Amino acid sequence: MAEKKSLGKEFSKGIIRENPVLRLVLGTCPTLAVSVAVTNAIGMGIAATLVLVCSNVVISALRKIIPSKIRIPAYIVVIASFVTIVQMLVKAFVPALNDALGVYLPLIVVNCIILGRAEAYAGKNPVGASFFDGLGMGVGFTFALIVMATIREIIGSGTFLEGIDSLTALFGATSFTGFKLLENPIGVMVMAPGGFLVFGLVMALANKVAEGRGKPKAELKGCDACPMAHSCSLHGTEESCENKEKEESAS
Amino acid sequence: MINGKMLNVSISPHLRTTVTTRRIMLDVIIALCPALIASTVIFGLRALLLTLVSVAACVFFEYIMRKILKKNNTIGDLSAVVTGMLLAFNCPSGIPFWMIIAGDAFAIIIVKQCFGGIGQNFVNPAIAGRIFMLLSFGQMSKWTQPGAGFMNLGGVEALTGATPLAASAEELPTLTDMLIGMRGGCLGETCILAILAGGLYLVIRKVISPLIPCVYIGSVAVVMLIAGKGDFTYTAYQLLSGGLVLGAVFMATDYTTSPISKKGKVIFAIGCGLITCLIRLAGSLPEGVSYSIILMNIFTPLIERLTTPKPFGTPKKEKKAKEETA
Numbered sequence: 001m002a003e004k005k006s007l008g009k010e011f012s013k014g015i016i017r018e019n020p021v022l023r024l025v026l027g028t029c030p031t032l033a034v035s036v037a038v039t040n041a042i043g044m045g046i047a048a049t050l051v052l053v054c055s056n057v058v059i060s061a062l063r064k065i066i067p068s069k070i071r072i073p074a075y076i077v078v079i080a081s082f083v084t085i086v087q088m089l090v091k092a093f094v095p096a097l098n099d100a101l102g103v104y105l106p107l108i109v110v111n112c113i114i115l116g117r118a119e120a121y122a123g124k125n126p127v128g129a130s131f132f133d134g135l136g137m138g139v140g141f142t143f144a145l146i147v148m149a150t151i152r153e154i155i156g157s158g159t160f161l162e163g164i165d166s167l168t169a170l171f172g173a174t175s176f177t178g179f180k181l182l183e184n185p186i187g188v189m190v191m192a193p194g195g196f197l198v199f200g201l202v203m204a205l206a207n208k209v210a211e212g213r214g215k216p217k218a219e220l221k222g223c224d225a226c227p228m229a230h231s232c233s234l235h236g237t238e239e240s241c242e243n244k245e246k247e248e249s250a251s
Numbered sequence: 252m253i254n255g256k257m258l259n260v261s262i263s264p265h266l267r268t269t270v271t272t273r274r275i276m277l278d279v280i281i282a283l284c285p286a287l288i289a290s291t292v293i294f295g296l297r298a299l300l301l302t303l304v305s306v307a308a309c310v311f312f313e314y315i316m317r318k319i320l321k322k323n324n325t326i327g328d329l330s331a332v333v334t335g336m337l338l339a340f341n342c343p344s345g346i347p348f349w350m351i352i353a354g355d356a357f358a359i360i361i362v363k364q365c366f367g368g369i370g371q372n373f374v375n376p377a378i379a380g381r382i383f384m385l386l387s388f389g390q391m392s393k394w395t396q397p398g399a400g401f402m403n404l405g406g407v408e409a410l411t412g413a414t415p416l417a418a419s420a421e422e423l424p425t426l427t428d429m430l431i432g433m434r435g436g437c438l439g440e441t442c443i444l445a446i447l448a449g450g451l452y453l454v455i456r457k458v459i460s461p462l463i464p465c466v467y468i469g470s471v472a473v474v475m476l477i478a479g480k481g482d483f484t485y486t487a488y489q490l491l492s493g494g495l496v497l498g499a500v501f502m503a504t505d506y507t508t509s510p511i512s513k514k515g516k517v518i519f520a521i522g523c524g525l526i527t528c529l530i531r532l533a534g535s536l537p538e539g540v541s542y543s544i545i546l547m548n549i550f551t552p553l554i555e556r557l558t559t560p561k562p563f564g565t566p567k568k569e570k571k572a573k574e575e576t577a
Binding site: 191193 | 383
């Protein structure tokens with residue numbers, strides 16, 4: 001379990017150092033699918049952040065009540081409830097975004113980031129820390145999505161913030177509908193190969209930035225990284241994988 | 252008395268060949284020249300200009316990337332020149348210059364240098380560059396027809412039309428025209444005779460083995476003969492059109508991305524032939540050569556593993572028995 005840290009650090013670690021997409025490599029499926037346009041990326045990022053913060057808080061509050069053997073179904077129920085709420089809100093207020101995100105909006109339920117944070121963090125930490133962890137991870141996810149989508153949309157479609165009026169319409173502004181930058185875009189960038197290409201390059205850049213600052217790599221090691229740690233009979237004992245790893249690295 | 256010279260024992264290898272990467276690449280460039288001359292005659296000076304721009308861009312990107320990655324400079328081995336020429340040969344002559352430079356950048360920076368430079372690329376950079384352009388730019392399938400004017404450098408007003416693979420029966424050029432290259436298509440793929448001359452030079456210089464080109468083209472011929480119900484004219488059109496000969500001679504034989512052993516080469520070439528036929532006959536694309544080669548490039552490590560030759564004297568049965576007991 002992670003040691004005590006200030007709430008600010010819980011928030012800021014998700015942005016670069018433990019960025020869920022670029023450093024922990026979670027939630028890659030929606031990242032690749034949604035990052036074709038900045039508008040979609042912003043919408044997806046906000047929706048996922050909302051779900052992540054709410055589910056982290058609720059799961060953290062219930063962490064002593066949920067029996068460890070059935071915790072995954074319990075987490076899914078909590079997450080699914082919030083996803084349903086968010087989906088209904090999006091359908092009601094931003095229907096264009098709902099069409100653009102398609103199946104990836106309901107699929108937030110099985111987004112690795114949300115389940116991963118519930119499992120690795122919210123299930124073991126107090127409510128306040130979990131709230132900031134969820135917020136940081138959500139902002140990190142949104143940040144990674146926007147960076148990738150900016151590159152892909154400008155090069156691949158030749159536009160920037162295309163269709164942003166569907167989001168700004170919430171505040172009554174519909175005059176700005178995005179820039180048209182290039183006449184001859186490089187279409188492959190908005191296809192699947194371009195997604196992987198940009199993903200790889202941005203990931204390399206994030207590694208460079210995070211390590212260049214002299215900060216350690218993502219600290220999920222041993223039992224913290226293992227999804228089965230709660231039900232593991234060796235967990236906490238001398239023979240646990242965590243201790244074995246330590247011994248191996250010591251010898 | 253012991254002679255001081257006799258004690259001077261160097262580590263192996265003691266016999267050195269004069270064949271270097273630069274020599275091989277120079278041979279490939281010489282072999283590409285007939286096709287370059289032919290394309291200049293057929294499509295005008297713009298073909299030559301496009302090739303030169305592509306070569307310059309490739310060498311430039313190679314130089315910059317090696318500098319950024321702080322590695323020793325490899326533009327002297329001429330492999331970037333070959334990539335640039337091959338990529339230009341895979342484009343129609345009417346394409347804008349910036350598009351081929353984008354293709355060059357993808358081929359050299361992403362496919363070649365990000366994976367470690369010459370000898371480390373997992374697919375042929377020129378083919379990857381072509382597919383990158385094919386997926387991105389509609390202009391890639393606007394085939395320039397011959398006779399657009401020798402001095403026409405703008406490329407925009409050049410006549411465009413379908414490649415023979417996509418044309419209907421009435422518009423087909425004669426087989427002789429197909430052989431000397433008087434048809435629409437990419438720069439280097441149209442003049443079959445010039446490509447074959449270059450291929451023959453490479454085989455005589457022992458730069459490439461004739462196994463891959465022969466088996467590749469042969470397997471396409473067999474499948475097309477069956478698909479055309481024994482119609483030889485149909486088969487001949489299939490063999491002479493598209494980039495089949497160019498791909499088989501210059502791209503499928505790339506050292507890094509094709510198997511080493513003879514058995515592996517045959518499997519590789521048959522795979523290329525079958526995928527080409529599958530795409531041409533059943534796919535929605537008119538051309539399948541580049542996709543077939545890139546797919547078989549990816550299969551190459553697996554083919555190598557299957558066809559590793561056994562060292563001389565290795566007993567067969569004992570090895571099996573050992574594996575069973577292990």
